[in-house]
Amino acid sequence: MPRVRRSIRSECENATSSSDSSYDTLCEIVDCSNGVCEHDPVRFMRPMLSASFCLQPPGDTTTRRSTFDAVLAGCIPVFFEELSAKAQYGWHLPEAEFEELSVFIPKEEVVFRGMRILDVLQQIPRGRVRRMRERVLELMPSVFYRKHNSSPGLKTKKDAVDLAIDGTLDKI
Incomplete structure (x- = not known):
């Protein structure tokens, strides 16, 4: 099994901003080991709020909470396994889009052929990044739980619970 987390950490630790780069910080690792982020969501949300892309390496579970946190922060998720990307989030992140x-x-x-993640991401034109981020922002209502007495604009959108119920009923 390829160790993509190790490759990500190595690339991030060795990332340097070139003079022609318009990015202040190319890469930031948020260490949430030993439960340090459980009671301090600002620790992992602040970097996501200022990032264009949030890397989503495979985790220990079938879905990653970080993916939903990234969407809520308006950060474009970057996946490394096609199955985890498309199959895991089908109700919340439409596969067709x-x-x-x-x-x-x-x-x-990344692991075996030395592809640099930062090179791939920096080659995406700014206009496309802006459009992707707009699409991510449109998805926000589908990944959070709204109060049912919330603003009228949100009542017309399905939230995460609505989508999970619809998905379950479709399977039945």
């Missing part, structure tokens, strides 16, 4: 709101970089390319 997947390329419009996320980036897929095969983990084998």
Whole structure:
């Protein structure tokens, strides 16, 4: 099994901003080990709020909470496994529009062939990044739970619970 997390950490630790780069910080690792982020969501949300892309390497579980946090922060998710990307989030991230709101970089390319994640992301034109971020922002209502007495504009959108119920009923 390719160790994409190790490759990500190595690339991030060695990332340097070139003079022609318009990015202040190219890469930031948020260490949430030992439960340090459980009671301090600002610790992991602040970097996401200022980032264009949030890397979503495969985790220990079938879905990653970080993916939903990234969407709520308006950050474009970057996936490394096609199955985890398209199959895991089908109710919340429409597969038909997947390329419009996320980036897929095969983990084998990163781990075994030396593909640089930052090179791939920096080659995406600014206009496309802006459109992707707009699509991510449109998805926000589908990944959070709204109060049912919330503003009228949100009542017309399905929230995460509505989508989960609809998805479950469709399977039945």
